[in-house]
Amino acid sequence: MRFVVIGGDAAGMSAASRAKRNDRTLEVVVLEQTNDVSYSACGMPYNIADPARPVEDLVVRRAEVFRKEQNIDLRLGHRAQTLDRAERTVSGTTVGGEPFQVDYDKLLIATGARAIRLTAPGADLPGVMTLKSLEDARRIKDYLNRHPVRSVLIVGMGYIGLEMAEAFHERGVKVELVKRRPSTLPWAPEGMADLVKSELEAKGARLRFATRVSGITEDDGCLKVTFDSGDQTVVDMILVAVGIMPNSEIAADAGLELGPSRAIAVDRSLRTTDPDIFAAGDCADAFNVITGQRVWVPLALRANRAGWAVADNVTGKSVELPGIVGTAVFKVFDLQVARTGLSLDEAQGAGFAPVNTYVKTRSRAHAHPGNQTLHVALVADRGSGRLLGAQMVGKEGVAHRIDAVAVALHAGMTVAEFTQCDMAYAPPFSPVWDPLLTAGNQLLKALG
Amino acid sequence: MRFVVIGGDAAGMSAASRAKRNDRTLEVVVLEQTNDVSYSACGMPYNIADPARPVEDLVVRRAEVFRKEQNIDLRLGHRAQTLDRAERTVSGTTVGGEPFQVDYDKLLIATGARAIRLTAPGADLPGVMTLKSLEDARRIKDYLNRHPVRSVLIVGMGYIGLEMAEAFHERGVKVELVKRRPSTLPWAPEGMADLVKSELEAKGARLRFATRVSGITEDDGCLKVTFDSGDQTVVDMILVAVGIMPNSEIAADAGLELGPSRAIAVDRSLRTTDPDIFAAGDCADAFNVITGQRVWVPLALRANRAGWAVADNVTGKSVELPGIVGTAVFKVFDLQVARTGLSLDEAQGAGFAPVNTYVKTRSRAHAHPGNQTLHVALVADRGSGRLLGAQMVGKEGVAHRIDAVAVALHAGMTVAEFTQCDMAYAPPFSPVWDPLLTAGNQLLKALG
Numbered sequence: 001m002r003f004v005v006i007g008g009d010a011a012g013m014s015a016a017s018r019a020k021r022n023d024r025t026l027e028v029v030v031l032e033q034t035n036d037v038s039y040s041a042c043g044m045p046y047n048i049a050d051p052a053r054p055v056e057d058l059v060v061r062r063a064e065v066f067r068k069e070q071n072i073d074l075r076l077g078h079r080a081q082t083l084d085r086a087e088r089t090v091s092g093t094t095v096g097g098e099p100f101q102v103d104y105d106k107l108l109i110a111t112g113a114r115a116i117r118l119t120a121p122g123a124d125l126p127g128v129m130t131l132k133s134l135e136d137a138r139r140i141k142d143y144l145n146r147h148p149v150r151s152v153l154i155v156g157m158g159y160i161g162l163e164m165a166e167a168f169h170e171r172g173v174k175v176e177l178v179k180r181r182p183s184t185l186p187w188a189p190e191g192m193a194d195l196v197k198s199e200l201e202a203k204g205a206r207l208r209f210a211t212r213v214s215g216i217t218e219d220d221g222c223l224k225v226t227f228d229s230g231d232q233t234v235v236d237m238i239l240v241a242v243g244i245m246p247n248s249e250i251a252a253d254a255g256l257e258l259g260p261s262r263a264i265a266v267d268r269s270l271r272t273t274d275p276d277i278f279a280a281g282d283c284a285d286a287f288n289v290i291t292g293q294r295v296w297v298p299l300a301l302r303a304n305r306a307g308w309a310v311a312d313n314v315t316g317k318s319v320e321l322p323g324i325v326g327t328a329v330f331k332v333f334d335l336q337v338a339r340t341g342l343s344l345d346e347a348q349g350a351g352f353a354p355v356n357t358y359v360k361t362r363s364r365a366h367a368h369p370g371n372q373t374l375h376v377a378l379v380a381d382r383g384s385g386r387l388l389g390a391q392m393v394g395k396e397g398v399a400h401r402i403d404a405v406a407v408a409l410h411a412g413m414t415v416a417e418f419t420q421c422d423m424a425y426a427p428p429f430s431p432v433w434d435p436l437l438t439a440g441n442q443l444l445k446a447l448g
Numbered sequence: 449m450r451f452v453v454i455g456g457d458a459a460g461m462s463a464a465s466r467a468k469r470n471d472r473t474l475e476v477v478v479l480e481q482t483n484d485v486s487y488s489a490c491g492m493p494y495n496i497a498d499p500a501r502p503v504e505d506l507v508v509r510r511a512e513v514f515r516k517e518q519n520i521d522l523r524l525g526h527r528a529q530t531l532d533r534a535e536r537t538v539s540g541t542t543v544g545g546e547p548f549q550v551d552y553d554k555l556l557i558a559t560g561a562r563a564i565r566l567t568a569p570g571a572d573l574p575g576v577m578t579l580k581s582l583e584d585a586r587r588i589k590d591y592l593n594r595h596p597v598r599s600v601l602i603v604g605m606g607y608i609g610l611e612m613a614e615a616f617h618e619r620g621v622k623v624e625l626v627k628r629r630p631s632t633l634p635w636a637p638e639g640m641a642d643l644v645k646s647e648l649e650a651k652g653a654r655l656r657f658a659t660r661v662s663g664i665t666e667d668d669g670c671l672k673v674t675f676d677s678g679d680q681t682v683v684d685m686i687l688v689a690v691g692i693m694p695n696s697e698i699a700a701d702a703g704l705e706l707g708p709s710r711a712i713a714v715d716r717s718l719r720t721t722d723p724d725i726f727a728a729g730d731c732a733d734a735f736n737v738i739t740g741q742r743v744w745v746p747l748a749l750r751a752n753r754a755g756w757a758v759a760d761n762v763t764g765k766s767v768e769l770p771g772i773v774g775t776a777v778f779k780v781f782d783l784q785v786a787r788t789g790l791s792l793d794e795a796q797g798a799g800f801a802p803v804n805t806y807v808k809t810r811s812r813a814h815a816h817p818g819n820q821t822l823h824v825a826l827v828a829d830r831g832s833g834r835l836l837g838a839q840m841v842g843k844e845g846v847a848h849r850i851d852a853v854a855v856a857l858h859a860g861m862t863v864a865e866f867t868q869c870d871m872a873y874a875p876p877f878s879p880v881w882d883p884l885l886t887a888g889n890q891l892l893k894a895l896g
Binding site: 010040042043046047050053057058060159289299300301302304305321322323324325326327328329330331336338340365366367368369397399400401402403404406407408410411413417418420421422423424425426427428429430432433434436437 | 458488490491494495498501505506508607737747748749750752753769770771772773774775776777778779784786788813814815816817845847848849850851852854855856858859861865866868869870871872873874875876877878880881882884885
C-alpha cells in the first residue's frame with residue numbers, strides 16, 4: 001500500500017510522519033516542489049527581524065531525518081502537476097525538468113497556499129517581495145543584507161503585514177503601511193482597531209487607509225509608488241502582504257469539489273469528493289464548529305491536526321475532526337491581538353441575531369502595579385443566549401486568555417454558562433472578575 | 449423588607465450593593481466587626497512588599513460611598529455574636545462594648561475566615577503575625593517600619609506563605625520557610641514542586657520540610673524558634689501562614705448545618721438549612737462541579753459571585769450557581785503556579801480511576817527567542833475519558849492558560865474533545881500545538 005503526499009510542509013509532513021509511526025510497513029512518498037520541508041512559517045517575521053539568526057533556524061526537522069530515521073521517500077524539487085484519478089497517478093516535473101509519475105493507493109493533497117501578488121504596473125520589479133515560503137524569507141533577508149534598505153512599504157495589514165512591520169522596525173527600517181480597507185482590524189470594534197493604529201504610529205509607522213497601489217516605478221535605485229488617491233511615496237523595498245490563495249488547481253483540474261475561496265472541500269475525515277484522496281493544510285477548507293458552514297481559515301494548528309487525522313484515516317483508524325472556531329493571535333509591537341469565533345458582522349452573516357459587548361478593563365487587580373488596559377468584546381446570539389465569539393487587544397493577558405473562549409465555543413456554551421466558569425485569580429494576573437467574566441456579565445445584561 | 453448582612457468584605461458588600469441596585473426600596477443593613485470594608489485581601493502581600501504604598505490603597509470602595517451613594521446602613525465595629533432564628537434577630541456587641549440587636553427578614557452570613565494560629569509555646573509573642581485581614585496587613589507593615597527586621601520565618605507554604613516570601617524578599621528581609629508536609633505543592637507532580645523549591649532557594653530562601661515549630665522564645669530582641677527536628681533558628685519576625693478556618697460558629701450555634709472543614713453548608717442558591725438565611729464567602733462551602741461533592745475552597749471570585757447570587761435571590765430572582773472547579777493561580781518570584789479541577793490524589797479520592805500525564809514543553813514556538821520550559825500535568829478518568837484537572841508551572845503563559853482547562857471542566861469535556869479545541873498560536877506565545885494540547889495528546893495515548 002502506497003500513501004503519496006503532495007507538499008512537504010506542516011500538513012504534509014505531519015501526515016507522512018504519523019502514517020509511518022502508525023504503520024511501518026506503509027510506503028510513504030512525499031513530493032515537495034521546493035527544497036524545504038517542515039519549517040516554522042509563522043516564525044519567519046521573527047527570524048527576519050534578527051540579522052544574526054540564520055533562516056535555517058526555522059527548520060524543525062531536516063529532510064535527511066525524515067528519510068533516514070523514518071524511512072519516508074521524500075522527493076524534493078518534485079512539482080506535482082497532474083492528478084489522474086482513474087489511473088491513480090500523480091505526475092509532474094522535477095526542478096531539473098525531468099518528468100515523473102507516481103502511483104498512489106491513498107493520496108494527500110497538501111499543496112498549501114501562495115501569496116497574492118499585486119496587479120499594478122511595476123509589481124514585478126526587484127525589491128517587490130512577498131512572504132509565504134522559506135525561500136521568500138531567504139530572499140527578503142538576503143535583500144536586506146545586500147541593499148541599504150532604509151524604508152519599506154508594506155501593502156496589507158493582515159497579521160503578516162503587521163508582524164513584518166515590527167520585523168522591519170527592529171532592523172531600523174522606516175515602515176509605511178497601506179491598506180485598501182479603512183480599518184486595521186475589520187473584524188473588531190473600532191476602539192480596538194484604533195489601538196493597533198496608535199501602536200503602529202507610536203512606533204513611527206506611516207499609515208494609509210482606503211487606497212491601493214496603482215503603480216510602481218524604479219527611481220534612482222528606489223521604488224516610487226503611486227496610490228489611487230494620487231499620493232506618492234518613495235521607498236527602498238515593498239512587501240506585498242495582501243493575503244494568500246489556496247494551491248487547489250491540481251485538485252480542481254481533477255474534478256474534485258472546491259469550497260470557499262476555492263480551497264479544496266473536505267469532509268470531517270479530511271476526504272475530498274474522492275474517498276481515496278485527502279486534502280489538508282492551507283489548500284483545504286474546514287467546518288466552522290459554530291455555524292456548521294465550510295470556511296477557509298488557513299492556520300498552522302489546523303494544518304498539523306488535519307495532517308495527523310489523514311494519517312490515522314489512511315492507516316485504518318476512523319477519525320473525524322469537529323472543525324475550527326477561527327482562533328488566532330498575533331503581536332503588533334507591544335500589543336497582543338486575538339480573536340476566536342465570529343465577529344458581529346460574521347454572526348449576522350451566519351443568520352444569528354447577534355448582540356455584542358465591548359468592555360475596557362484592567363489587566364491586573366485593583367491598585368496592582370503594572371496595570372494595563374485590556375479591551376474585550378464578546379458576541380452572542382440573542383435568541384439562544386449562545387456565545388459566538390470574542391475579540392481582544394491589550395499589552396498583556398490576551399494571547400492565552402482567548403483560549404478559554406475558544407473552549408467555550410467548542411462546548412457550545414451560553415453566555416450564562418460561560419460567566420459561571422471558575423477562572424484563575426491572583427493580583428499580578430487579573431482582577432477578581434477576570435476581564436472575560438466582566439465582559440460576559442455585561443453581555444448577559446444586554447441579552448436581557 | 450430588611451436584608452441584614454453579617455460581614456462587610458467581598459461576599460457581604462457584593463451582596464449588599466447588588467441587592468440595593470436590584471431593589472432601591474430594600475432596607476440593607478451590614479454589620480462589620482472591624483472598621484474595614486471592601487478591600488483587596490489578595491493584594492496584601494504585594495502592598496506589604498512596597499513600603500511606599502499605603503495599606504489604604506487596597507480599599508476598593510470606602511464605607512462612606514456605600515452609605516451615601518447606595519444608602520446602605522453600614523455599621524462598622526459591630527460584632528455579631530448570636531443568631532436567633534425563631535425571633536429573626538442578630539445580636540452582638542460594638543467595639544465600644546454596647547450591645548445591639550437587629551431584626552431581619554433575610555439574612556446573609558458572610559463572616560469570612562480567620563487565620564489558624566500556632567499552638568506551640570511562644571506563639572503569642574510580639575513579632576509572631578498572621579495575615580488575613582487588612583488590620584493584619586497594617587500590623588505587619590507597621591512592624592516592618594518600626595523594627596529593623598532582617599530575617600523572617602514563614603510557617604507554611606500555601607500561596608499566602610509563598611507570596612509573602614516574595615514580599616519580604618523585596619523588602620530586603622532574609623526569608624526562611626518551614627512546612628509540616630514534605631513538598632511545596634502537595635497537589636502537583638514532584639517535578640513541579642521541585643521547580644518551586646528551586647525558585648525559592650535561588651532567591652536565597654532557606655527551606656525546611658516535614659517538621660513543625662515546637663517552641664518560640666524571645667532572645668535578645670529576636671525570636672528563637674525550635675523545630676520538632678531539634679533544629680533551631682533565630683529570626684526577627686515570624687509569619688504564620690498555615691491556613692485559615694471558617695468563621696462559622698454563629699451559624700453552628702444557631703443549628704445551621706456545616707459542611708467540609710466546618711464551613712457553612714449552602715445549596716446552589718446559597719441558602720443554608722434555613723431558607724431565609726444565606727451564607728457566602730470564605731465561611732461557606734460550594735459544590736465541586738466535577739465531583740458533585742461539597743468542598744470548601746475559600747477564594748475571592750466565588751465570594752463575589754456568591755454575594756451577587758444571594759442579592760438576586762433576596763430580591764425576587766431565582767439564581768443557582770453550578771459551583772466551582774477549584775481554579776487558582778499564584779506567583780512565586782518568577783514562577784507562575786496554577787491548578788484547576790482535581791489532582792491525581794483528589795481524583796482517586798473522589799472515586800475516579802484517574803490517569804495522568806506530565807509534560808515539559810516550550811512556552812514559545814520552535815527557535816523563538818525567550819523560550820521557557822512549561823510544565824503541564826493533566827488528569828483524566830480512565831473509564832469515561834473525561835478531563836478532571838490540570839496543574840501547571842512555568843515562567844510565562846501559565847496564569848491565563850489554566851482558564852481554558854477550567855472552562856473545559858465546566859463543560860464536562862472528555863480529553864478527546866479538549867484536544868480538538870482550536871487554540872491560539874503565534875510564535876511569541878506558544879508552540880503550534882499549545883502545551884495544553886500536547887499534554888492532552890499524551891493523555892489520550894495513556895487512556896488508550
